[in-house]
Amino acid sequence: MSISTDATNLDAAFLALADPTRRAILARLAHGEETVMQLAEPFAMTQPAISRHLKVLENAGLIVRRIQGAKRPCRLSSAGIETVDRWLAMLRDALAQNYDRLDGVLADMVENGEELK
Template sequence: MECLDTKFAALADPTRRAILARLSLGEATVNELASPFEMSQPAISQHLKVLEEAGLIIRRVEGTKRPRRLAKEGIEAMDQWLGMLHTALEKNYDRLDSVLAGTNIQKKGKKR
């Protein structure tokens, strides 16, 4: 669970969420990731460090470049956890539908 805490804490920042959204389109260098933001390259690098430590992105060495990309395992871990919640939510709605359906049948039977 600690691993998920780190991942979700990393997502608490809108800049980091925007970086992940950009990386969903493909690999990018620090400069490419920094270009849409009004902050310094070192500030973007700090955001990238948080995302890397959370296991949400990985860095590849390509000569002098260090492009980043989404980390499949990190994203999948969050997706599995959210999937569990989604399943539980569906079950709750199914139970509610059953209760409401029973209430409607009882109301129809009581009408004169």
């Protein structure tokens, strides 16, 4: 996958994740596959509105749907979730390096007898 494709996928994923209804849908799918009707149950919105949210999640690569007769069960997409996770891991690593550098600076200050306030 190219860098521009990754960036496009991340843009779509984070745009999809910006909506609380879509995050709630993903949280439900974390427990397993559900149909559109099952996903619509707890929300005070129509099934077509839920379907629009699902389309956004699908286009972002965060879920996949399959056809099972008249039903369209949805599940999390490992590829889409892993793309987001890789990007977040890069940020976690950068943050850890920043803390390691800060620890080094603070240790040097203590070693040199400087007072920390």
